[in-house]
Amino acid sequence: MEKLQALLNIDGNYIIIGLLVILYTMEQILNRPFRFDKRPQHLLNNILFQGVFFIANYFFATFQVFCIQWFNNNDVGLLHLIQIPFWAKLIVGVALFDMTSYWFHRMAHKTPLLWRLHRVHHSDTTMDSSTFFRGHPIEILVFGNASIVAAAIFGMDMLSFGLYIFIFTPFAFLEHSNLSFPKWLDKTAGLIFVTPNFHKVHHEQDQYYTDSNFSDIFIIWDRIFGTFKYKPLTEMKYGLKEFEEKKKQSFLYLMKSPFINITRVSSDELHNVKKE
Numbered sequence: 328m329e330k331l332q333a334l335l336n337i338d339g340n341y342i343i344i345g346l347l348v349i350l351y352t353m354e355q356i357l358n359r360p361f362r363f364d365k366r367p368q369h370l371l372n373n374i375l376f377q378g379v380f381f382i383a384n385y386f387f388a389t390f391q392v393f394c395i396q397w398f399n400n401n402d403v404g405l406l407h408l409i410q411i412p413f414w415a416k417l418i419v420g421v422a423l424f425d426m427t428s429y430w431f432h433r434m435a436h437k438t439p440l441l442w443r444l445h446r447v448h449h450s451d452t453t454m455d456s457s458t459f460f461r462g463h464p465i466e467i468l469v470f471g472n473a474s475i476v477a478a479a480i481f482g483m484d485m486l487s488f489g490l491y492i493f494i495f496t497p498f499a500f501l502e503h504s505n506l507s508f509p510k511w512l513d514k515t516a517g518l519i520f521v522t523p524n525f526h527k528v529h530h531e532q533d534q535y536y537t538d539s540n541f542s543d544i545f546i547i548w549d550r551i552f553g554t555f556k557y558k559p560l561t562e563m564k565y566g567l568k569e570f571e572e573k574k575k576q577s578f579l580y581l582m583k584s585p586f587i588n589i590t591r592v593s594s595d596e597l598h599n600v601k602k603e
């Protein structure tokens with residue numbers, strides 16, 4: 328347990344910087360499936376999002392930790408009612424954090440007000456590992472609260488939360504990375520886990536696919552709750568039709584975008600545009 332605690336005590340920012348350096352370099356030297364110019368500008372744009380998120384998270388994380396610890400100290404949550412081994416509790420805890428995030432993510436797609444925030448993440452028309460950073464800072468109120476709600480209902484402790492974040496971070500980087508992953512990975516690990524090819528389907532421009540594959544770690548939630556979809560990587564077009572213009576890809580525009588009325592282009596409208 329001490330070893331796990333020591334591992335989870337590693338500053339998350341070091342892990343984020345390390346993973347970005349490794350994956351960004353790999354994307355530069357290996358054969359990447361999706362080619363695009365101006366990668367440094369794209370990286371800088373997305374790093375600006377991470378910078379703002381870092382500040383927002385600094386304050387929100389304190390509140391998050393306070394809530395989870397308070398629930399634990401007062402035995403709030405279903406896991407306090409049952410006796411299961413320590414390791415089982417950890418694994419179940421990670422899975423339940425992930426399942427709650429699945430529902431919050433699904434809600435962010437279905438609720439117009441939340442979609443205004445979440446569409447910033449989907450706006451990226453050129454994807455690489457730095458796309459993980461692209462997200463509006465206010466969105467922390469959506470996904471940050473998911474962890475608090477999960478702990479209130481199920482009663483996971485801080486160790487489970489630390490392990491969840493520790494597993495979630497490399498998954499999120501890999502899922503957005505512009506690297507080729509073999510199909511056998513989807514057919515094996517993809518039965519349980521979210522593979523990069525699966526998450527890319529979630530970034531397809533066509534809303535039919537955007538509203539699918541909401542899971543972060545375990546794809547089983549999409550399989551159980553009927554939102555799993557698949558499309559080959561070679562047929563994918565990333566981003567959102569309504570954010571395709573160059574000026575709509577800038578950091579400042581995207582930061583303002585939740586407060587701008589932008590109509591979502593539906594699947595039907597997208598296909599009609601293509602036919603014209």
Ligand SMILES: [Zn+2]
Pocket residue numbers: 432436445449529
């Ligand atoms: Zn989404």
Ligand SMILES: [Zn+2]
Pocket residue numbers: 448503526529530
């Ligand atoms: Zn994503």
